[in-house]
Amino acid sequence: MLQTKVFQFCRSLYRVRCEVSRRWSSQHHLLGAKTVDTGGCLEVQHPHWPHSLRVTYPWLRDHCRCDQCFNHVTVQRKFDLSALKLNIRPATVISIPEELEVTWPDGHKSKYDYQFLWQNTFEGCQTSYKSPRLLWTPSTFPEPDLTTVPLSALESSDKKGIQKLLYSILRHGFGFISEVPPDLESTRSAVENVCAVQKSFYGEMWELQGTNLTHYDTAYTSEYIGPHTDQTYFSIAARIQVFHCLQPALEGGGETLLIDGFSVAQKYKEKYPQGYDYLSSTAFPAQYKEEGQQHASLDTIFKHNPVTGNLQQFRFNVYDRAPLSSIPLEKMQDFYLHFSNLVKTVQNPRNEHWLQLQPGMVVLIDNWRIMHGRNKFSGMRRMCGCYFDNDDFSSAARVLGIQLE
Numbered sequence: 001m002l003q004t005k006v007f008q009f010c011r012s013l014y015r016v017r018c019e020v021s022r023r024w025s026s027q028h029h030l031l032g033a034k035t036v037d038t039g040g041c042l043e044v045q046h047p048h049w050p051h052s053l054r055v056t057y058p059w060l061r062d063h064c065r066c067d068q069c070f071n072h073v074t075v076q077r078k079f080d081l082s083a084l085k086l087n088i089r090p091a092t093v094i095s096i097p098e099e100l101e102v103t104w105p106d107g108h109k110s111k112y113d114y115q116f117l118w119q120n121t122f123e124g125c126q127t128s129y130k131s132p133r134l135l136w137t138p139s140t141f142p143e144p145d146l147t148t149v150p151l152s153a154l155e156s157s158d159k160k161g162i163q164k165l166l167y168s169i170l171r172h173g174f175g176f177i178s179e180v181p182p183d184l185e186s187t188r189s190a191v192e193n194v195c196a197v198q199k200s201f202y203g204e205m206w207e208l209q210g211t212n213l214t215h216y217d218t219a220y221t222s223e224y225i226g227p228h229t230d231q232t233y234f235s236i237a238a239r240i241q242v243f244h245c246l247q248p249a250l251e252g253g254g255e256t257l258l259i260d261g262f263s264v265a266q267k268y269k270e271k272y273p274q275g276y277d278y279l280s281s282t283a284f285p286a287q288y289k290e291e292g293q294q295h296a297s298l299d300t301i302f303k304h305n306p307v308t309g310n311l312q313q314f315r316f317n318v319y320d321r322a323p324l325s326s327i328p329l330e331k332m333q334d335f336y337l338h339f340s341n342l343v344k345t346v347q348n349p350r351n352e353h354w355l356q357l358q359p360g361m362v363v364l365i366d367n368w369r370i371m372h373g374r375n376k377f378s379g380m381r382r383m384c385g386c387y388f389d390n391d392d393f394s395s396a397a398r399v400l401g402i403q404l405e
């Protein structure tokens with residue numbers, strides 16, 4: 001009881017009331033925030049923040065987290081936007097150490113945790129997010145200890161192994177799981193520690209066995225396959241490609257090629273800025289056809305985050321291009337000019353990192369960034385793998401506290 005009284009007394013000391021007719025201007029006390037009414041919005045400066053944040057009043061009203069406006073069980077909004085007045089302004093704003101308390105003209109009270117404001121406003125998000133991405137070339141190809149996690153660490157309940165693997169994928173575009181028994185089921189259970197396997201017409205886990213043409217794709221032959229990303233014929237390509245070489249080709253060949261597509265994109269953008277803009281804005285079709293399957297998509301090669309404009313996906317597959325019906329006659333020369341310059345940039349041998357995948361080493365490749373290919377081979381070779389969908393993979397990363405762009 002006494003404690004409550006003392007707390008209430010202290011709390012009242014921190015409160016600074018301001019009338020809406022004046023400008024908000026509360027002093028910050030200890031850990032409380034200083035707030036200033038700047039007309040259409042509220043500027044909040046918290047002593048723990050590197051800079052102040054501005055939020056509009058409609059934003060504040062819309063983001064009220066009281067039980068009437070927000071269902072905390074389902075984590076869904078309940079506030080009726082049709083009732084939102086665009087010229088709404090608070091009756092009072094009180095800043096206390098833990099939160100900001102706003103009373104609206106109709107008497108409704110909203111409270112905002114400072115961390116909530118920092119993490120959920122544009123200005124806070126833009127300052128906090130640091131991309132982990134590190135571009136590489138073969139000469140800066142990351143050392144195996146940075147990118148490899150043994151299966152036992154992946155299975156540990158502290159999740160540190162999974163975090164390391166996810167960071168490696170986000171940083172370098174790939175990561176390895178070592179010590180995985182070289183069979184399909186063990187590969188599945190190893191990767192399922194990270195994310196659910198995507199179901200597609202290839203099934204969930206797939207296997208390439210020599211030249212057994214299970215699907216109508218060059219992957220199921222022993223031919224060379226140049227650098228590409230998979231599933232350009234889907235409207236959303238798989239985010240992660242998993243490979244486990246169960247048996248390297250008995251008579252040689254079959255090495256894996258990796259190229260950092262974002263590094264190539266950067267070089268292409270520097271050398272051919274117009275081409276980069278063209279291939280970021282001109283969609284062209286891709287396809288996959290076999291009995292019972294006819295997949296088609298229409299999209300650009302470079303795709304960017306719609307808010308930051310940062311490169312988000314590099315879609316590149318010369319083999320799965322559909323007939324070019326989407327480009328009008330007068331734009332056709334532009335297309336071939338820009339596309340062939342990109343192909344030349346990709347095919348520069350200085351981008352190529354070749355490796356022989358070994359049984360026991362499972363590689364997870366970011367299919368939105370890294371191109372893969374393989375050398376031709378002879379004799380029996382066995383490779384299994386699967387894909388992860390982008391949404392499932394991103395969710396798995398966020399669940400472990402990894403912030404994504």
Ligand SMILES: C[N+](C)(C)CCCC[C@H](N)C(=O)O
Pocket residue numbers: 202206208217218219220228229230231232317319320385
């Ligand atoms: C991986 N797996 C062997 C199942 C399929 C390979 C598909 C390759 C296809 N051209 C594409 O780019 O998607």
Ligand SMILES: O=C(O)CCC(=O)C(=O)O
Pocket residue numbers: 208219225230254255256372373374383
């Ligand atoms: O056989 C391989 O190593 C990879 C084949 C391939 O490029 C693919 O599956 O997309």
